[in-house]
Amino acid sequence: MKRRGRGIASMWYPVGFTVAANPSGAVVKVNEDGTAVVLTGTVETGQGALGVLSQIAAEALGIAPNDIHIVSGDTDTCPMDTGAIASRTTYITGNAIAAAAAEARDTLFEVASQMLGVKTSQLEAKDHKIQVKGFPARSAPIADVALRAHLVNGTPPIGSASWNPPTVPLDPETGQGKPFGTYVYATQIAEIDVDDETGEVEVLRVTASHDCGTAINPMLVEGQIEGGVFMGLGFALQEEILFDKQGRQLNPNLTNYIMPTTLDMPVVESDIVDSYDETGPFGAKAVGEPSLVPTAAAITNAIYDAVGVRITALPATAERVLAAIKAKRAMEQKQIPA
Amino acid sequence: MADDVMERDVSVLEKERVAPVETLRRSDEALRLPAVAPPTALPLEPPLVPQVGEQTRAVGLRAQRPDSRNHGLGLTRYIDDIALPGMLFAKIKRAGVASARIVRIDTSKAEAMPGVKAVLVGSEIPVNSFGPSLQDQPLLAAPIVRHAGDGVAAVAAVTEQIAEAAIDAIEVEYEPLPGVYDAIEALKPDSHKVHGGDTNVYASKIIKRGDVEKGFAQAYRIYEGRYYTPGIEHAPMEPFTSIADWDANGRLTVYASIGRITLARCDMSRTLGIPISRIRVIGTVVGGNFGGKNEIRHEPVLALLAKKAGRPVKGRFTRVEEFVASTIRHAFTMDYKTGVTKDGRLIARQVRMVLDGGAYCSFSETTLGKACILSTGPYEIPNSLAEGYVVYTNKTTAGSMRGFGAPQVCFAYESQMDEIARDLGIDPIEIRVRNMFREGSISSTGQVLHSVKVKESLENAVKKFGWEARS
Numbered sequence: 001m002k003r004r005g006r007g008i009a010s011m012w013y014p015v016g017f018t019v020a021a022n023p024s025g026a027v028v029k030v031n032e033d034g035t036a037v038v039l040t041g042t043v044e045t046g047q048g049a050l051g052v053l054s055q056i057a058a059e060a061l062g063i064a065p066n067d068i069h070i071v072s073g074d075t076d077t078c079p080m081d082t083g084a085i086a087s088r089t090t091y092i093t094g095n096a097i098a099a100a101a102a103e104a105r106d107t108l109f110e111v112a113s114q115m116l117g118v119k120t121s122q123l124e125a126k127d128h129k130i131q132v133k134g135f136p137a138r139s140a141p142i143a144d145v146a147l148r149a150h151l152v153n154g155t156p157p158i159g160s161a162s163w164n165p166p167t168v169p170l171d172p173e174t175g176q177g178k179p180f181g182t183y184v185y186a187t188q189i190a191e192i193d194v195d196d197e198t199g200e201v202e203v204l205r206v207t208a209s210h211d212c213g214t215a216i217n218p219m220l221v222e223g224q225i226e227g228g229v230f231m232g233l234g235f236a237l238q239e240e241i242l243f244d245k246q247g248r249q250l251n252p253n254l255t256n257y258i259m260p261t262t263l264d265m266p267v268v269e270s271d272i273v274d275s276y277d278e279t280g281p282f283g284a285k286a287v288g289e290p291s292l293v294p295t296a297a298a299i300t301n302a303i304y305d306a307v308g309v310r311i312t313a314l315p316a317t318a319e320r321v322l323a324a325i326k327a328k329r330a331m332e333q334k335q336i337p338a
Numbered sequence: 339m340a341d342d343v344m345e346r347d348v349s350v351l352e353k354e355r356v357a358p359v360e361t362l363r364r365s366d367e368a369l370r371l372p373a374v375a376p377p378t379a380l381p382l383e384p385p386l387v388p389q390v391g392e393q394t395r396a397v398g399l400r401a402q403r404p405d406s407r408n409h410g411l412g413l414t415r416y417i418d419d420i421a422l423p424g425m426l427f428a429k430i431k432r433a434g435v436a437s438a439r440i441v442r443i444d445t446s447k448a449e450a451m452p453g454v455k456a457v458l459v460g461s462e463i464p465v466n467s468f469g470p471s472l473q474d475q476p477l478l479a480a481p482i483v484r485h486a487g488d489g490v491a492a493v494a495a496v497t498e499q500i501a502e503a504a505i506d507a508i509e510v511e512y513e514p515l516p517g518v519y520d521a522i523e524a525l526k527p528d529s530h531k532v533h534g535g536d537t538n539v540y541a542s543k544i545i546k547r548g549d550v551e552k553g554f555a556q557a558y559r560i561y562e563g564r565y566y567t568p569g570i571e572h573a574p575m576e577p578f579t580s581i582a583d584w585d586a587n588g589r590l591t592v593y594a595s596i597g598r599i600t601l602a603r604c605d606m607s608r609t610l611g612i613p614i615s616r617i618r619v620i621g622t623v624v625g626g627n628f629g630g631k632n633e634i635r636h637e638p639v640l641a642l643l644a645k646k647a648g649r650p651v652k653g654r655f656t657r658v659e660e661f662v663a664s665t666i667r668h669a670f671t672m673d674y675k676t677g678v679t680k681d682g683r684l685i686a687r688q689v690r691m692v693l694d695g696g697a698y699c700s701f702s703e704t705t706l707g708k709a710c711i712l713s714t715g716p717y718e719i720p721n722s723l724a725e726g727y728v729v730y731t732n733k734t735t736a737g738s739m740r741g742f743g744a745p746q747v748c749f750a751y752e753s754q755m756d757e758i759a760r761d762l763g764i765d766p767i768e769i770r771v772r773n774m775f776r777e778g779s780i781s782s783t784g785q786v787l788h789s790v791k792v793k794e795s796l797e798n799a800v801k802k803f804g805w806e807a808r809s
Binding site for chain 2: 239
């Protein structure tokens with residue numbers, strides 16, 4: 001008989017390396033027509049990082065993301081970067097790009113202040129214009145300002161910056177210190193069916209609420225959450241590398257190493273918590289790794305809710321769940337006085 | 339069975355003679371027929387990067403990714419779509435035994451094979467060790483093999499099939515050594531020491547706050563549990579692939595699907611003994627990373643083969659190699675002991691964890707550190723003590739993988755939280771709210787936390803799910 005259960009799990013997760021320096025450098029060059037090129041040493045690993053980074057650069061320069069071209073992943077042309085690891089790209093590379101873009105923007109402000117006859121401190125970059133704060137009608141198109149910077153003033157708007165989260169080393173005896181710049185938080189709830197005759201677990205839906213600071217691109221955040229739930233599902237129910245007694249893997253192929261497919265995917269209801277972190281670029285933190293962290297516990301807690309057995313060793317395969325159900329029944333029968 | 343999987347498939351050409359559809363499909367793959375996307379008129383109209391609005395703000399937009407059209411049309415060039423003129427193909431011979439000393443390697447038959455352009459063994463590598471924290475991992479084992487996926491020799495040939503046949507022709511004689519295949523076993527004083535010395539423990543961590551003994555003494559109830567999570571594989575769609583190419587000035591260009599090109603360049607400089615300025619690393623679009631592509635793997639071997647052969651060399655892991663010769667997620671054994679008050683407040687938690695590090699360090703130190711720090715969960719616990727150890731075993735190397743230890747400890751602390759809530763008869767939502775971090779809470783390392791949103795995430799999830807308290 002199928003029994004329904006629900007389980008919940010919360011988590012916290014840090015952004016960037018543990019104490020160790022993990023800097024990112026960035027260069028932003030504003031072209032003669034007001035579009036821009038960003039140089040970064042990070043690499044697109046499929047998560048959409050370059051999209052997020054172009055949105056950060058665009059926001060800082062007051063132009064649209066499609067005005068930005070990102071050059072990445074080349075040690076000859078790009079500044080040093082610690083790379084696509086530790087959920088650090090948006091937060092750390094993003095901060096470096098925001099700072100580099102602000103530097104290039106300052107050059108535009110210098111030029112525009114002469115054109116508009118105001119102090120640079122009164123200017124802002126918005127909607128493809130450099131405009132006076134509070135008086136958007138008094139403005140110059142960013143393309144005109146950029147061209148003038150290049151060809152009249154002789155000050156090409158180029159900014160470069162690097163950023164590394166401030167940390168305090170951990171005391172070797174007690175581990176006390178400030179290992180990370182910031183943390184993100186999340187809660188996931190799973191609803192599942194357990195077949196108490198076969199032990200098979202079917203995950204019906206997962207509600208995933210994640211704090212990632214400002215969502216630079218909510219669509220990509222949702223993509224990460226769905227991907228994370230998928231990985232968490234495999235971790236919870238299916239995936240395990242098996243070794244023989246001589247330390248050799250028994251299932252090193254996708255036939256015998258079972259992992260979820262799209263057909264195993266539950267409905268994912270993702271939610272982005274309203275949040276702003278003042279240390280991140282435009283308030284952003286991270287979402288990459290954390291999206292997988294609470295899934296397994298939410299699922300195994302739901303298994304307990306459904307059939308009353310506690311799975312303490314992953315993965316919760318049908319065999320393991322059934323064995324636990326049988327052991328529980330045997331225990332209950334023993335307790336009935338003869 | 340293990341013997342079977344460690345050996346490569348039957349020769350493709352042999353199989354083709356019988357040629358059922360399935361083997362034909364596989365032979366296509368092996369013969370490297372390029373997968374060509376249907377012709378597309380370029381540039382596309384409307385423009386390749388769609389307009390997402392002229393008005394800022396740019397932040398918060400559900401903007402299309404700049405690479406989405408290329409992905410959607412199958413036009414993205416991954417590393418396997420890159421072929422340089424005259425490029426050779428490399429294969430690495432895997433040990434297939436987990437703990438042994440190489441007594442003799444005979445490469446003469448392989449070298450004599452037509453089409454074989456270069457053969458390499460570990461003793462020819464200038465600095466045959468790498469690793470992000472401890473440089474304990476050889477590029478090709480020499481002379482000690484510490485896990486079954488260790489490479490022992492490499493070949494570059496004009497086709498992948500010839501390279502495959504050539505590594506089969508390399509004869510290796512092993513002297514078996516004792517081994518240790520379980521993390522708890524490896525802690526014992528009389529266990530085999532994977533890297534010599536007097537212990538297999540190569541990193542440990544303590545995170546201590548308050549006084550756990552005092553906390554346990556004050557507790558209304560104490561809960562204890564052991565939790566285990568296994569080693570798992572990243573399983574990216576794209577296996578490790580790199581190309582090494584030298585120019586006439588002795589400058590090396592490496593194309594690699596790797597997420598950390600800055601570190602990769604340093605590691606290549608160190609292992610090859612050439613200045614950083616003579617190396618260019620081009621990170622191609624990565625076809626799935628999940629933490630598995632954060633360090634070099636075979637790139638210096640390819641570079642040395644390319645140098646010997648005088649031609650560019652591409653190396654591409656098979657799916658089996660992706661499992662046995664890359665890194666995996668650490669298997670964790672975790673003992674949790676938690677003291678609570680009558681109203682469900684966590685007042686003391688002691689955690690002891692042992693990580694199976696496999697044969698080499700890789701990102702074990704980082705994984706252990708994060709796991710220990712995060713082991714309290716997102717809860718204010720005045721007294722906590724986490725101790726962690728990571729040990730060598732003669733198994734596949736464990737390294738970085740999405741979450742760095744966090745999914746493992748979260749499974750433990752949230753399983754135990756559920757157990758505590760049920761035992762005390764407190765709603766699982768309520769018990770979490772009572773203990774959760776708030777703005778300004780102090781973490782396990784004494785860090786004052788800001789932008790804490792765990793309670794909000796819980797409230798949102800409860801609302802969205804439609805969680806109703808049961809009486």
